[in-house]
Amino acid sequence: MAVLWNRHRFSGGLLILDATNTVVLRGDAARSFDRFGDAGEIARFASVASVMRSTELGGRALSFEPSGGAVRQVMDMREAADRLFRSAASSGELRVADLSAVLRRCGACLDGADEAVGGQGRPFGNPARPMRLEAALAVSALGLLAGDVWRKIRICANCNWLFVDRSRNGSRLWCDMAVCGNRRKARRHYARKVAERELEDG
Template sequence: MGFIWTAHRFSGGALALDVANSVVLRFDPERRIDRFADAAAMDAFAEAANRYGAERERFGTLVRMRPENRQIFIGLREAADRHFRALVRSEARPDLLADLLEAIAAVMRRSERSATGLPLDAATAHSALGLIASPEPERLKICPNCQWLFFDRSRNRSRTWCDMAVCGNRTKAKRHYRRNKEGIQP
């Protein structure tokens, strides 16, 4: 496997959002990368979430899901992405919420806690339920640089990027380059 899960890949602030963000360049068909296309990367994600995930204390140790649950898990990922993206854009639709709830139910029916921890699919379903029930849906945002979903946990709700060290710096560097190229002083 050539891909390594880093802290940046867990910038969503909620496991369900980090899972949704596992599709890089989601809306660019030519450059789109599904990090879960490789089963080994999906398993490694569960292990990395134990180190970097924002909800690691909530769920305890995450473990790999059963291989037969992978397709249902991908359905949950896609339903979560559609629903939360629409919610952020103030385009929430009852059918997208229903799809997400059905995907959560499908995962919950097939997943069971193991002696070593909670499977990734079940934890993701719980995370999505927590986001649905959140009293502050306005904290859900989309990064203007990479289009990832994230939950703004900042005190004043002013977070702009999924990760300031990556997307924030890239945006600021582009702006600085453009100003210097055009001769505009800040």
């Protein structure tokens, strides 16, 4: 079934984290699945991310040519980033072995690109033409590492996604209050009702 690439799927707050969140329920072997399992979905992710992440991308659109090599690069980049940023979110430190893997992946994704990034108002380079998704994932990951923003990465208490917590007191629990926050509340409410009923019946 085609994925509905709605706003919720872009709760990570940055392109590289949105990419890590394309694996649903990570760590839950029975229920986990990969939205990038179909390469066509990677291309659709790239085109919707162009809009959802327009500010980060400096208005540059993303493109994706689903060749075997490109699919592998996206997957390798995504998995290396997830390992590094997930452990950073729980420990507050960057594991050097994971950092090294991410940097290698970034190098591979950027290899052969004859262009410049980081210009004034052009963080991802010239917005006049699209950028390959692989290269954009690398620039997003490097941007996250360049400053202190990686310290604000959190793991959603409901769905395990990674997101940047930009709240003032840094206490956000959910990737998306409207989805995960409410689901959690509904589950607590249901559990309380069941407990009450058991008390009444007992």
